[in-house]
Amino acid sequence: MIDAQPDETTGQVDTVRVTFQPAGQTFDVPIGETLFEVALAVGVEVDTVCGGNGSCGKCKVRFESGLPPAKPIDYVHLSGGEVDAGYRLSCQVEAHEDMRVHVPPAGGKMQVQILHDGVDRAVQLRPNVIKIHIPYVNPRQRDGIADWDAVKHGLPRWFQSVAIPLPWLQQLPAFIRDKAGMTITVAGREVTRIESGNTAQQHYGVAIDIGSTTVVVYLVDLNTGEEVAVTSAMNRQTAFGDDLIARLSRAQFNPDGLARLHTMLIEQLNDLFKQLADEAGITVDQINEVTVVGNMAMHHFLLKLDSTYLGLSPYAPVIRDAMSVPAHELGLMLEPHTPVYILPNIAGFVGSDTVGVMLASELHTTDGFRLAVDVGTNGEIALGAPGRLIACSSPAGPAFEGGRIKQGMRAALGAIDHVSMVGDVEYTVIGDVAPRGICGSALIDICAELLRHGLLDFTGKLLRHDELADRVPVHLRERLIEAESRRDSYFVLARAEDTGGEHDIIITQQDIREFQLAKGAIRAGEMILQQVMDLQDDDLSEVLLAGAFGNFINLENARRVNLVPQLPLDRLRSVGNAAGVGARLALVSTKERLAAEKMARRTEHIQLSGLPDFQKAFAHAMRFPKT
Ligand code: FES
Structure with missing residues (x-):
């Protein structure tokens, strides 16, 4: 919570009152605390990607009273209209007087698109934890043998080496004399629980x-x-x-x-x-x-x-x-x-989620050369070949989650998630509501379509009207708005008059640059792994896209923007929440668990930072394929 320190001379705590709308919650907060930190401390959800360092522009709030002067950084992330309307970045405002602010809904309060399913596979059920029901036996018939020996008697040989911790041993005499019998839970080689009666059917894992x-x-x-x-x-x-x-x-x-x-x-x-x-x-x-x-x-x-x-x-x-x-x-x-x-980690930023993906997709038993890619703020990439596994992580940054994109947002209610420009611009919105912004999967579609129609060149430059080829359709030309500085040019995706929204939904030249940085980092990671094994795109038998992002993207467009290797579509496959599938496999099968541990030990970690070839690959991967 907010920790207000007393003034050294007066012993008083200097505070101001901050009210967050629409909830109408008011707090006394120490002078000088940023609004963002106050909101965090009191549990008011403010949107953020950067965590308060001023680089994402997502934490805007609208002042109803106590409006401070705008800072230069407000103008970097907010439009002139927003600044005039009283919006400020909450991480840049220190509370020096009473203020009342309206907080727009953050990602967590909206229905976020979360992927549960993954491509599952059948394994033999052999969980690490088992439950054994032991019926009551009259102690008089036991001929004075020890309680614990009586439990072990008649059970399979492996049970003879099971250990019982002292707290359970202390309760054993009562359980074993319970006429309802008892159920013992064993994890690995240790008793983790004893219950009265037969509860063997109530046996769950998470x-x-x-x-x-x-x-x-x-x-x-x-x-x-x-x-x-x-x-x-x-x-x-x-x-x-x-x-x-x-x-x-x-x-x-x-x-x-x-x-x-x-x-x-x-x-x-x-x-x-x-x-x-x-x-x-x-x-x-x-x-x-x-x-x-x-x-x-x-x-x-x-x-x-x-x-x-x-x-x-x-x-x-x-x-x-x-x-x-x-x-x-x-x-x-x-x-x-x-x-x-x-589950085990590999190294660096390549954690057990990647091991889960590798386990679910059996990258360790692969015949050909298979690449698994989990696209996120940090992309994890693994390449399996007969007898060899390598992996790396690549810092894509927050663009795929909507960070550093002017009207970017997570894949939540109101996000444009797919775009096509077969005729005029068409798009779908998560939740079928008026569009509020653009999420990562739409960024791929937009860039792919702008490339296809010749509004964007292979370097990522949004062309000026006088640079457009004759073939560019008029209805798309009309959406291209040139600014004095090319950096500020933009393409209008959805017009406010059509959507009933407060403003047009646009993609700017700068957004495209941010997207190039993100997809370039992922593609460069893939290229480095291919290079380590001396593989061309065509040598790959399959590319698996894991995670929510990999599941919702249009694979053809992902290939067009050079996020994935240039392969026929039947060799690109979404595998859903493969990390989650990996965790489930490790839950139901000790064999799979051991395979995961062995695989993590075997996998060579390729550290991208500092590799001279990475910078070269990155510069190349930022570009789009020439059309
Ligand atoms: S949280 Fe304020 S700019 Fe990112």
Whole structure:
């Protein structure tokens, strides 16, 4: 919460009153605190990508009173009309007088498009956790043998080496004399729980995919391997910025930064567990194991590990190995000893989510050369070949999530997600409402269509009217608005008079540059991996696009803008939430879990930063193919 310090001489705390609309919540806050930090501290959701460093332009609020003078940075991110209407960047406004501001809805408050499904595969059910019902036997018939020996008697040989922790041993005499019998839960080689009666049928596990933007949680019946329920939400940490670097900085530089990021995640997981259990009609204490995948930063935040060195070259994580931690050590509201198994990481920023993708797509048993790409603010790329696995991460930045794009937004309600220009401009909007902005999948379509129609050249330059070829249709020419400086030229996607919105939805020359930087980083990562194995595009048997972004994009357009290798469309495939599938496989099969651990150890990590070839590849990959 806001920590107001008393004045040294008067002992008084200097505060001002800040009211956030439309909720009408008022707070006394210390003078000098930025509005953005105040909102974060009191739980008012303000949109952000950069986490408050002034680079994304998403945190605008409209002043109803106490309007401060605009700063130059406001003019960088806001239109003149917005500044005149009283909008300011909340991360740049310090509270020096009472103020009332209106906060536009942030991404988390809108229905965000979250992908649950992935291309699944059948495996033999062999979970790490099993439940065994042991019927009551009259102790008089046991001939004085020890209680624990009596439990082991008659059970398979492997059970003989199972250990029983002291707290359960202390309760064993009562359980074994319970006429209802008892059910023992064993994880690996250790008893994790004893219950009265036969509860062997209530046996569930949870697989979690913690993404930077979203968290997806699957409930699986461990007796059948079937998915029983699934739920998801925006990752609450997005309040600190979509950008991982913003969150790593917060963990590093704010005294309670890491603790808050950790607590936020744990509280969110507890809420999601409850939601899942309610949906499935079970109780959370029937969850007997949890598996987790996530990128390296999420992994460190979950475990509350010092992430300082993750953000500094040479980007060393605290640990790469898989881990199993009792739920209570993390603060998860499950049975205290429920094991939480976290899949292994590879290195650098290539975390267990990539291992999940590789496991789900069987990149480790591949015949040909297969590339798996998970596009996000940090793109993770893996290449599998017979006998070899390599992987890298590439910092794409926030453009695919709408960051640094003038009217960019996440794939949420009101986002234009697909665009075509077969006739005039046509688009679809998430939720079928009036468009509010443009999300990453639409950026790909727009650039692909502008290229196809000759309004954009291969360097990414939006052409001037006098540079357009005759073939460019009139209805598209009319949408091209030239500014004195080419940087400010733009293309009108949706006119306010047609949509009923407050303003036109446009894409600017600068937006296209930002998109080129993002897609260039991903493509350069792919090119470097290909180069390491000396492969041309055509040598690749398949390119798999994982994650929500990879699922919703138009593959033909992704190829046209050079986000993926130039391959026939039947060799480009979306595999959905493959990271989540990987977590589920590790939940239902110890064999898959071991395969993941082996694969993570075998995978060579290619560090892109500092590679001279990366800069060359990046410069090349930023360009579009010549049409
Ligand atoms: S510009 Fe204010 S949060 Fe990004």
